[in-house]
Amino acid sequence: MKGPLFYSKILLFGEYGIIKDSKGLSIPYNFYNGALKVDKAHTEKQHQSNVNLQRFAEYLAELEKQQPKLVSFDLKSLQEDIDAGMYFDSSIPQGYGVGSSGALVAAIYDKYATNKITVLENLSREKLLKLKAIFGEMESFFHGKSSGLDPLNSYLSLPILINSKDNIEAAGIPSQTKSGKGAVFLLDSGTVGETAPMVNIFMENMKQEGFRKMLKDKFVKRTDACVEDFLKGDVKSLFSNIKELSHVVLDNFKPMIPKQFHKLWKEGIESNAYYLKLCGSGGGGYILGFTEDLAKAQKALKNYKLEVVYNF
Numbered sequence: 174m175k176g177p178l179f180y181s182k183i184l185l186f187g188e189y190g191i192i193k194d195s196k197g198l199s200i201p202y203n204f205y206n207g208a209l210k211v212d213k214a215h216t217e218k219q220h221q222s223n224v225n226l227q228r229f230a231e232y233l234a235e236l237e238k239q240q241p242k243l244v245s246f247d248l249k250s251l252q253e254d255i256d257a258g259m260y261f262d263s264s265i266p267q268g269y270g271v272g273s274s275g276a277l278v279a280a281i282y283d284k285y286a287t288n289k290i291t292v293l294e295n296l297s298r299e300k301l302l303k304l305k306a307i308f309g310e311m312e313s314f315f316h317g318k319s320s321g322l323d324p325l326n327s328y329l330s331l332p333i334l335i336n337s338k339d340n341i342e343a344a345g346i347p348s349q350t351k352s353g354k355g356a357v358f359l360l361d362s363g364t365v366g367e368t369a370p371m372v373n374i375f376m377e378n379m380k381q382e383g384f385r386k387m388l389k390d391k392f393v394k395r396t397d398a399c400v401e402d403f404l405k406g407d408v409k410s411l412f413s414n415i416k417e418l419s420h421v422v423l424d425n426f427k428p429m430i431p432k433q434f435h436k437l438w439k440e441g442i443e444s445n446a447y448y449l450k451l452c453g454s455g456g457g458g459y460i461l462g463f464t465e466d467l468a469k470a471q472k473a474l475k476n477y478k479l480e481v482v483y484n485f
């Protein structure tokens with residue numbers, strides 16, 4: 174028995190900035206997905222997933238007790254299914270910045286929340302914020318404080334525009350030009366990244382006035398401009414802003430970029446063949462790349478496998 178599919182996501186813009194009220198734009202990424210499956214026969218990985226679900230179910234029971242007004246679950250069915258061997262059958266890599274825990278949270282909410290807010294109803298801004306709050310509490314089991322954005326993306330299967338912390342909306346993004354030369358791609362850093370320690374470094378840096386100023390005047394400014402350009406389909410302006418963003422990140426977010434990629438990052442900016450940026454919190458997992466000419470980027474990055482996620 175297998176449930177509906179929930180997709181991975183990519184935060185195209187807004188990592189770290191959204192903690193401090195920049196804009197953000199996140200899109201579902203259908204290449205990876207996961208679904209709940211009830212089955213007794215387990216591989217080692219499936220067994221581990223089942224064990225995780227058991228611990229998650231205990232957390233959800235406690236959450237429901239602590240915040241009964243926020244969310245409630247059919248805990249009895251959840252426990253019965255876990256006892257019957259349920260696991261999250263998922264191709265989404267873990268710790269890669271594409272939301273493996275978000276998809277899992279969305280799947281559990283979809284199947285076991287009582288009085289749930291559904292995708293089919295008219296989703297007012299209030300309902301979206303309520304869902305985001307519920308998902309934030311649920312997902313914090315996996316990595317400490319969570320904005321709830323990843324599960325929201327996965328649950329709705331729609332791009333989400335973050336205008337500010339309390340102002341989010343489902344957004345239309347320009348349709349892809351399949352024949353276009355420009356692309357957004359994922360670059361595999363080959364190592365796993367962890368969100369919490371990276372966010373801690375960021376919060377430490379935010380205690381310095383200079384870093385705060387850089388964030389506001391450079392990082393958030395460019396991030397907001399990128400979101401606006403992307404939504405408008407202004408590719409020329411987008412690439413000029415991404416180049417600047419790539420530079421600002423290389424100068425100020427070094428701990429979030431795996432060492433062996435510092436040189437590659439710089440070479441992209443200097444050659445204009447591609448521009449790299451963080452994909453989520455960084456520190457490993459995927460790096461996000463933008464190029465106006467995919468063939469050129471592929472040549473410059475010939476030792477790496479690029480996964481194209483969007484064509485301009």
Ligand SMILES: Nc1ncnc2c1ncn2[C@@H]1O[C@H](COP(=O)(O)OP(=O)(O)OP(=O)(O)O)[C@@H](O)[C@H]1O
Pocket residue numbers: 207221222223225226260261262263266267268269270271272273274275277315316323367368453454
């Ligand atoms: N198939 C699965 N079955 C059970 N638990 C899973 C599964 N996939 C992910 N998880 C849980 O989610 C955790 C990973 O979530 P984490 O938030 O650290 O990374 P991520 O969601 O992959 O990346 P990011 O939040 O950066 O996008 C795993 O440690 C595990 O507890």
Ligand SMILES: C[C@@](O)(CCO)CC(=O)[O-]
Pocket residue numbers: 184187188189190191192319320321368372452453454
């Ligand atoms: C780094 C961060 O901004 C994005 C991680 O996907 C953290 C967050 O806002 O949840």
